[in-house]
Amino acid sequence: MSDSEGQRKYVLMFEHLLEANELIARRTKEQLTESGVLLINILSSPGSGKTTLLEATARALKGRLRMGAILGDVATERDYERLSACGVPAVQIVTGGECHLEAAMVEQAVRQLPIEALDVVFIENVGNLVCPAEFKLGEHFRVTLLSVPEGEDKVLKYPHAFRTADAILITKIDLLEHTRFDAGLAESYIRSLNPNARIIKLSALTNFGLDEWLTLIFDWHGSIIRRVNA
Amino acid sequence: MARPFLGGELTLHEFSLAVRLIEAIGQKAEEVGAVKVSLVKLRVGLATTVVPQFLSEAFNVAKLGTIAEDAELEIETDPIKLICWNCGAEFEADNFFAECQSCGGIGGKVISGDQIVIERVEFEVKQQ
Numbered sequence: 020m021s022d023s024e025g026q027r028k029y030v031l032m033f034e035h036l037l038e039a040n041e042l043i044a045r046r047t048k049e050q051l052t053e054s055g056v057l058l059i060n061i062l063s064s065p066g067s068g069k070t071t072l073l074e075a076t077a078r079a080l081k082g083r084l085r086m087g088a089i090l091g092d093v094a095t096e097r098d099y100e101r102l103s104a105c106g107v108p109a110v111q112i113v114t115g116g117e118c119h120l121e122a123a124m125v126e127q128a129v130r131q132l133p134i135e136a137l138d139v140v141f142i143e144n145v146g147n148l149v150c151p152a153e154f155k156l157g158e159h160f161r162v163t164l165l166s167v168p169e170g171e172d173k174v175l176k177y178p179h180a181f182r183t184a185d186a187i188l189i190t191k192i193d194l195l196e197h198t199r200f201d202a203g204l205a206e207s208y209i210r211s212l213n214p215n216a217r218i219i220k221l222s223a224l225t226n227f228g229l230d231e232w233l234t235l236i237f238d239w240h241g242s243i244i245r246r247v248n249a
Numbered sequence: 250m251a252r253p254f255l256g257g258e259l260t261l262h263e264f265s266l267a268v269r270l271i272e273a274i275g276q277k278a279e280e281v282g283a284v285k286v287s288l289v290k291l292r293v294g295l296a297t298t299v300v301p302q303f304l305s306e307a308f309n310v311a312k313l314g315t316i317a318e319d320a321e322l323e324i325e326t327d328p329i330k331l332i333c334w335n336c337g338a339e340f341e342a343d344n345f346f347a348e349c350q351s352c353g354g355i356g357g358k359v360i361s362g363d364q365i366v367i368e369r370v371e372f373e374v375k376q377q
Binding site: 028030032033034036037039118119121150152154175179182 | 270366
């Protein structure tokens with residue numbers, strides 16, 4: 020059709036591009052809140068210890084809170100196998116190239132989990148500090164990992180994932196003496212970006228800081244249960 | 250819906266945003282009875298993770314074969330507005346670690362510039 024045949028018009032939309040994603044995220048969050056299930060979204064760069072943290076968390080929560088996991092990766096089901104070996108009901112999302120998880124993928128994964136038999140579900144997002152920060156998945160709380168070998172400047176270089184976190188775990192803290200990582204500097208960068216975030220130093224190998232992390236999970240789970248009973 | 254890869258092995262989140270944009274304007278075009286979308290105006294805040302140039306390139310791929318095939322995408326960026334953590338003054342910035350003009354404190358709570366908004370769509374309808 021040429022311009023002469025058509026009539027030009029315009030419409031003002033003022034629509035948020037991510038509104039559709041956020042609608043699904045809100046739906047997931049409401050459903051899980053009603054079921055008394057805490058949903059935690061874990062963000063970090065690849066190799067900063069998300070799966071190892073979840074393995075240690077699964078061992079420590081055994082007999083205390085029933086845990087499930089949703090694992091996002093570009094390829095392979097390795098993480099699924101690792102979490103299943105810990106006795107955790109898990110769903111692997113293989114994104115096939117997509118650099119982040121979206122709310123619709125998580126909503127579908129939640130349907131595959133035995134939600135009524137769970138207290139807490141962890142989403143292990145695709146290892147990436149940029150894109151996942153933009154997509155809400157329905158989580159009650161967001162946790163971002165910063166591992167010691169990465170260097171404290173990652174907070175400056177990739178601020179989005181740290182800005183939106185409720186808690187920031189400084190992982191692989193057992194490696195501190197072997198690196199030039201300055202934990203004080205890391206904390207001051209985090210404080211200028213996100214002063215309300217809980218900061219926990221942790222090693223999933225030595226279990227240093229694990230109790231503080233578990234206490235936070237119990238507190239968060241308690242806040243969900245109080246919402247259900249309110 | 251199968252999403253084609255843009256370039257290398259990893260798709261950028263800009264591509265999935267471009268697909269969302271096409272879906273949103275396609276829906277709007279249908280509502281208003283458009284036969285063609287000619288212009289899309291988008292506002293992207295500097296506090297988002299979006300690189301406008303990548304989003305433009307992704308849009309030019311995602312629009313192929315849709316009602317927005319001939320559409321031009323205009324992106325305007327919005328500055329980050331912060332409320333100083335230290336003194337509470339409001340200031341504009343181009344990054345999260347900017348210095349407050351009032352007290353020299355670093356950073357603040359983001360109150361604006363963290364959104365991606367479809368502002369305006371221009372289209373053609375059939376002559377009655």
